[in-house]
Amino acid sequence: xxxxxxxxxxxxxxxxxxxxxxxxxxxxxxxxxxxxxxxxxxxxxxxxxxxxxxxxxxxxxxxxxxxxxxxxxxxxxxxxxxxxxxxxxxxxxxxxxxxxxxxxxxxxxxxxxxxxxxxxxxxxxxxxxxxxxxxxxxxxxxxxxxxxxxxxxxxxxxxxxxxxxxxxxxxxxxxxxxxxxxxxxxxxxxxxxxxxxxxxxxxxxxxxxxxxxxxxxxxxxxxxxxxxxxxxxxxxxxxxxxxxxxxxxxxxxxxxx
Amino acid sequence: xxxxxxxxxxxxxxxxxxxxxxxxxxxxxxxxxxxxxxxxxxxxxxxxxxxxxxxxxxxxxxxxxxxxxxxxxxxxxxxxxxxxxxxxxxxxxxxxxxxxxxxxxxxxxxxxxxxxxxxxxxxxxxxxxxxxxxxxxxxxxxxxxxxxxxxxxxxxxxxxxxxxxxxxxxxxxxxxxxxxxxxxxxxxxxxxxxxxxxxxxxxxxxxxxxxxxxxxxxxxxxxxxxxxxxxxxxxxxxxxxxxxxxxxxxxxxxxxxxxxxxxxxxxxxxxxxxxxxxxxx
Numbered sequence: 001x002x003x004x005x006x007x008x009x010x011x012x013x014x015x016x017x018x019x020x021x022x023x024x025x026x027x028x029x030x031x032x033x034x035x036x037x038x039x040x041x042x043x044x045x046x047x048x049x050x051x052x053x054x055x056x057x058x059x060x061x062x063x064x065x066x067x068x069x070x071x072x073x074x075x076x077x078x079x080x081x082x083x084x085x086x087x088x089x090x091x092x093x094x095x096x097x098x099x100x101x102x103x104x105x106x107x108x109x110x111x112x113x114x115x116x117x118x119x120x121x122x123x124x125x126x127x128x129x130x131x132x133x134x135x136x137x138x139x140x141x142x143x144x145x146x147x148x149x150x151x152x153x154x155x156x157x158x159x160x161x162x163x164x165x166x167x168x169x170x171x172x173x174x175x176x177x178x179x180x181x182x183x184x185x186x187x188x189x190x191x192x193x194x195x196x197x198x199x200x201x202x203x204x205x206x207x208x209x210x211x212x213x214x215x216x217x218x219x220x221x222x223x224x225x226x227x228x229x230x231x232x233x234x235x236x237x238x239x240x241x242x243x244x245x246x247x248x249x250x251x252x253x254x255x256x257x
Numbered sequence: 258x259x260x261x262x263x264x265x266x267x268x269x270x271x272x273x274x275x276x277x278x279x280x281x282x283x284x285x286x287x288x289x290x291x292x293x294x295x296x297x298x299x300x301x302x303x304x305x306x307x308x309x310x311x312x313x314x315x316x317x318x319x320x321x322x323x324x325x326x327x328x329x330x331x332x333x334x335x336x337x338x339x340x341x342x343x344x345x346x347x348x349x350x351x352x353x354x355x356x357x358x359x360x361x362x363x364x365x366x367x368x369x370x371x372x373x374x375x376x377x378x379x380x381x382x383x384x385x386x387x388x389x390x391x392x393x394x395x396x397x398x399x400x401x402x403x404x405x406x407x408x409x410x411x412x413x414x415x416x417x418x419x420x421x422x423x424x425x426x427x428x429x430x431x432x433x434x435x436x437x438x439x440x441x442x443x444x445x446x447x448x449x450x451x452x453x454x455x456x457x458x459x460x461x462x463x464x465x466x467x468x469x470x471x472x473x474x475x476x477x478x479x480x481x482x483x484x485x486x487x488x489x490x491x492x493x494x495x496x497x498x499x500x501x502x503x504x505x506x507x508x509x510x511x512x513x514x515x516x517x518x519x520x521x522x523x524x525x526x527x528x529x530x531x532x533x534x535x536x537x538x
Binding site: 049051054055056072073074076077079080081083084086087088102103105106108109110212213 | 266267271272273274279282283286287290346367368371374375378379381
């Protein structure tokens with residue numbers, strides 16, 4: 001008689017965690033950080049149409065790395081959950097904490113109950129009335145939630161990216177300097193320095209001053225201009241602030257979702 | 258509702274792809290939240306359970322469209338509400354207003370807002386203006402059962418067509434018939450008078466400010482001849498609501514700006530109670 005093959009729970013969890021980490025490490029990175037006007041989300045993403053960053057609700061955005069079909073399911077679930085909750089109660093009752101919890105429960109259940117854990121790591125960011133009430137939650141493949149202060153790096157080389165981001169992070173920096181910091185951080189992928197440009201960056205912001213829906217994608221000509229400014233700010237960090245915000249207001253027309 | 262997940266995780270229905278429609282999703286997951294899916298017992302006079310929202314006007318101008326509505330809601334001969342809001346931002350490039358059973362209309366507008374936004378978030382692009390108009394027709398059709406019992410509600414949709422660079426107006430009937438209106442339109446109890454007024458005031462080359470003034474004038478005319486339509490209430494500072502949709506997107510005209518227009522209109526009527534004269538030929 002053959003004995004069923006026994007695997008200890010510790011070993012099984014460890015194997016699943018290793019599997020998920022390896023899967024996530026294959027993908028490119030993303031960063032989320034505060035800037036003087038809200039929260040900036042930047043992902044290293046070659047595709048224009050398959051998004052890693054998206055809007056969940058009025059003040060809440062979503063960023064993810066890892067396996068696309070899996071985080072797309074999570075994004076969809078979050079949008080539906082937020083819309084249903086906001087419709088049943090009120091728009092103000094939809095919070096980032098609530099969505100982060102729903103994601104954590106979902107990922108936690110998938111991790112412990114199914115053979116294959118989801119190879120994803122996500123961030124739920126909520127912009128508040130002031131910088132102190134901003135919330136950034138990072139949820140990992142096993143369903144653990146961390147309340148991050150100011151910045152998060154995740155994905156392929158999360159540690160290198162996060163460390164690089166910390167070097168240049170300033171929560172009171174204008175958008176172009178924040179983007180410059182994000183690009184600097186994302187260029188530390190896989191132990192090599194990569195040159196990033198508009199074609200492989202996905203950029204969005206949660207703008208505190210914006211009415212109703214705070215989420216806005218930055219792309220096309222506007223993104224290219226902002227990258228120019230970011231490069232200029234990079235060259236002369238001390239004088240960056242004045243020139244950087246000058247172009248922002250006039251470019252609002254190009255804000256289709 | 259949604260908190261009662263089994264084991265805390267999002268149920269499968271939240272995660273499976275498929276429906277882009279929020280209404281359909283809600284119908285599958287929380288049918289109790291949908292306004293129009295409840296069976297009502299047959300009863301006469303049931304329509305008196307909710308007040309009636311009254312007159313709405315809309316007119317286009319080069320580069321956009323203006324939507325305006327009075328603030329009154331009536332229940333029979335009683336003024337049920339003198340500062341009701343019947344105009345709603347539908348999304349960045351459209352606005353919707355309702356006339357008829359207020360309780361149902363407001364809920365319909367709220368659901369429609371979520372419906373458009375949900376689609377946009379899901380698909381990463383907004384619906385076309387025609388798509389939005391058809392979607393509203395479809396949702397209205399779901400209200401047919403209630404309409405047959407007297408809870409009639411009709412919306413008026415205005416939007417900026419980004420593809421064509423113009424403002425457009427869509428009207429509806431209670432069964433979900435969708436009709437595109439040219440230049441101007443009005444719905445609700447005072448619509449006959451408002452439309453007559455707009456007919457004389459409208460020209461193809463109105464500026465945005467003139468279009469707003471024409472809208473307020475037509476609402477004043479409606480209020481004069483229809484008891485269910487409220488005129489500008491200068492003492493209580495209750496003015497019509499005015500929404501404008503252009504290339505720049507949706508915007509509600511701030512109260513002080515509407516106040517200025519309303520005061521001009523009311524002052525003009527002190528001079529000439531019947532309002533502006535259209536040239537005879």
